[in-house]
Amino acid sequence: MSEATAEPRYAARASRMRASEIREYLKLIDQPGLISFAGGIPDPALFPAAAFAETYARVLADPARSRSALQYSVSEGYLPLRQWIAARMLSDRTIACTADNVVITSGSQQALDFIGKLLISTGDTALVTAPTYLGALMAFNAYEPRYDTLPLDATNRTPAAYADAADRAGGTVKLAYAVPDFANPTGATMSAAARVKLLELADALDCAVVEDTAYTELRFSGEAVPSLASLEIARKGSIEASRVIHCGTFSKVMAPALRIGWIVAAKPIVRRFVLVKQAADLHSGTLDQMVMHEVADATFDTQIAKVRASYGARRDAMLAALARHMPKGVRWSQPDGGMFVWASLPEGQDAAALVQRAVSEARVAYVPGRAFFTDGTGANTFRLSFTLPTPPEIEDGIARLARVFATV
């Protein structure tokens, strides 16, 4: 018997794949008596559960459909679903496209992995906001990029400054990643002017723009801002001349468990993603795609209204409770939608150290903000999700959290 270790020699990229510390906070969600603002997951009470149950039953009750639903299918995704998405992209987001511009992914997380796989060589630069969505960093990290910071509004850095820094790191700027509506973790929305500036920067750098619209439907107040894809199509004349890779998901409005998201882009780019999809997992679940198509077609608008009303009331409850209870020096954002309020303690305080006290003394959880930064800053920041607790729980939890912060 050998005592040799069983572990193979991993590729260099394996050292970039680390467990998200957020996972530890998410585990707190199910602790009895604990009020968790740590999640970032939808309220399951809002899922159209009856429609899903009825549709799975109906598709599987038809022998011909059942056979297709349980069989292998094409890598680009179920055609009626891609057609439905193309129509909604036009009606909801002014993105003129056809089913040939759409590829189905297993949630938008898979879209981010595929984007890294297709675009990033070791040492290439990815522009991301600070803070940014941790799942994007996890996906891109496997392809060993260098990160540089994308400002959300005016920038005093020229395109040449970005390009030079990328060149010195041994690569080029390959993509700029943004969550323009109600970003995770900040809840911030980019202005139309900032979006156009981002597209101009991408033109100057000849890089792709990755638009992650995970929260776009969750607007509770304010006016919708045109998508980066629609602005780019207006500038270039057609989606076929667009450099935007637009990613969407059913996870927040419908349900996440079916793992259905999509990429909308110019056809040659979509054809590349179809090859990536085929190599990665052949295709997304056939039955799940068929069911999601029918349930979305029947309930998508109702679902949007339902999640907006529910999450909007909880955002209001959270903003009111923060204003009522938080001690001086704690600051927070005023999101127009999404799932998160972004907050900060006075400079010098450590949100990661305090979360331990918050959990043990106040039985309240949140996510410390540092994990969302690529540069090690953000120690005093934290993220509060308002989508799972009820308004009375939010009021109670924020009051309890404020008492911890008041005694630092």
Place this chain on the structure above:
Amino acid sequence: MSEATAEPRYAARASRMRASEIREYLKLIDQPGLISFAGGIPDPALFPAAAFAETYARVLADPARSRSALQYSVSEGYLPLRQWIAARMLSDRTIACTADNVVITSGSQQALDFIGKLLISTGDTALVTAPTYLGALMAFNAYEPRYDTLPLDATNRTPAAYADAADRAGGTVKLAYAVPDFANPTGATMSAAARVKLLELADALDCAVVEDTAYTELRFSGEAVPSLASLEIARKGSIEASRVIHCGTFSKVMAPALRIGWIVAAKPIVRRFVLVKQAADLHSGTLDQMVMHEVADATFDTQIAKVRASYGARRDAMLAALARHMPKGVRWSQPDGGMFVWASLPEGQDAAALVQRAVSEARVAYVPGRAFFTDGTGANTFRLSFTLPTPPEIEDGIARLARVFATV
């Protein structure tokens, strides 16, 4: 309006991602009047459709289960499913393991992608048989390996010869990939002696052994051969000292559309794969995993018996028809299981050129073999799948194909 191309500058690996020519042949399956031996997909008439319908309905009818089934879940996979797989690995394959040794993947195709991602740096060597499963090449290609040829039985190359060739190519041998039972495309099964030799080679090279068991349950005749994982555990004393990464799937025995496969390996390796899974798509479908667990628990043994009887009869029909009709000089394998007969035309003939005549004149399709080789050889070889046509269709189709070959 710009006329600039919309395509971004892809990573170097993108040039390795090409459309499989096999896809063109698979499209022929649904042509009316055409008898296709081109597939490699299960017969949907054998899916346990009623059990799936009943189980989706039952899980979604329970409000508490429905909420979990439609919600985000953990990256390693649904615990009861992983426990069920661990128990079957012990009972069916003599692989002593626990749920902590199991990670759920979206089909075994995703396992192959993850293995490439975790192990292969550009220029590293992957050992594969010639011919080999095309999907493995597609998955690994994204990580830019060099390929070297793994002989299935005795080899006259020393470990040092493999290592030296890998070193000259600028990397090391990172893995040896094998489909030991009824391989795609050859239908060949490795002897126990050849398996032990492969494990010894891997020890000498300090590389991982990837065991793809996609067809293992489909044995129609002959004695089962111990899995590479079980032989390695016997050699090393525990799965924790094993260098085998064992991949399985429900696609061939149950149904492919739910996209559920698994990796079984030492715990530290599994923990790495969980990180890869989280970054790649967060997790596989929650509802699909819950349903597959219950349907597999209720029907797996019945399903094995059913697919063995059905595909075994079709293999017999194909071997009988080949013997009855094929002209001299055409040779074929005698598989003990799986989905394929591997055949060859006389040296110098081109199976890819002849498939056009087979389709247009005889209305019969097969897959030319060249795509399954990494070295450009195999022009006279071809693959025949027997899992979709009925025995009378097989008899008719092989007779028609033989008439085309007889007039070359």
